[in-house]
Amino acid sequence: MMRRNTLVQIGLLAAGVVLVGIIVVTIWLGWTGRIDSRTASLVIGGVSAFASASLAIATYTTVLQNRRTVEELQKDREKPLAQDVLRQLVAPFKQQIEDHIDRMESDYPPWVQIWNTYGEQHATRFYQELSTDRASDTAVRKLRRDNPDLMKQIDKHNQSVRDVEETIEALLSRLDERVEVLLGERVADHMDINDEEIRVLSKCVLQGYSQDASSLYATELWEAYSGELQELKDEEIVAELSNTRSDYYSECQSIRDALLEYKMEIQQQYGISESDL
Structure with missing residues (x-):
């Protein structure tokens, strides 16, 4: 169970790095004029929404796994x-x-x-x-x-x-x-x-x-x-x-x-x- 939590944390970190990278690249493309500001805003908004949803799912998964860990420990004691x-x-x-x-x-x-x-x-x-x-x-x-x-x-x-x-x-x-x-x-x-x-x-x-x-x-x-x-x-x-x-x-x-x-x-x-x- 602890291994699963570690994998979730690594996954969240990797996803965060990727999303930040996408946002940085989008801002750079907009600043250099390669994409218009509206497109950049849409991309950044979409990425932010996806990041929020991913964070919510990851949080729920972590809570659920922690609950299962507690239940398993309780069973071991009982x-x-x-x-x-x-x-x-x-x-x-x-x-x-x-x-x-x-x-x-x-x-x-x-x-x-x-x-x-x-x-x-x-x-x-x-x-x-x-x-x-x-x-x-x-x-x-x-x-x-x-x-x-x-x-x-x-x-x-x-x-x-x-x-x-x-x-x-x-x-x-x-x-x-x-x-x-x-x-x-x-x-x-x-x-x-x-x-x-x-x-x-x-x-x-x-x-x-x-x-x-x-x-x-x-x-x-x-x-x-x-x-x-x-x-x-x-x-x-x-x-x-x-x-x-x-x-x-x-x-x-x-x-x-x-x-x-x-x-x-x-x-x-x-x-x-x-x-x-």
Whole structure:
């Protein structure tokens, strides 16, 4: 950019020398009588007008180039922060949402988290909030300032996750009551069954596991009564799960597209490649 400004200055100097030369020659020709005074005046006037126009164009070009220089310098200063926004927020959020979508597209999307008898977690639920806790405050502020609509979508997504959690908790509470009634009718020492074991069985019913539990006793109960327990998951619960998944799936697709669009926009604006992330 500085080279361009130098070339413009050299061009202006050269043009000025040429125009001054034309005016001097015209005056000399008029003084010696080789051209009349009217012609000399017209030539000088035309050259002066051309010089004024050229100066105006050159001034505008210089101002425009200086503005571009300032913008480029500003971009260079902001690029590290833009990279932080992509690394700390946009890229991980996009990956997380894509993982959610992949889980929802499976035959048995994980609605709940259950630990088996060996203490191993059985899948991770597909609905989780997009957290900014690990991002710097400056990165969060830049994203909120540059793209408030995207931040609103993120906030809306997180609220939707909380709504899904409430829905699942309500369904589990409904199943807890049914499981407790069923076991009271089938198990002689049902009074020894605690709330935690009932909740594990309710999760198994909701998720549709063939066999999974957090305690040996609950595992034995599931093995013995899984057929009857599964019948507690009626059409109303199935429909509510289906509607909840459908709504959340649509929202995830929308925010994924918004994150991708913003990511591409920032990369193009600041010249950030995938290898820079």
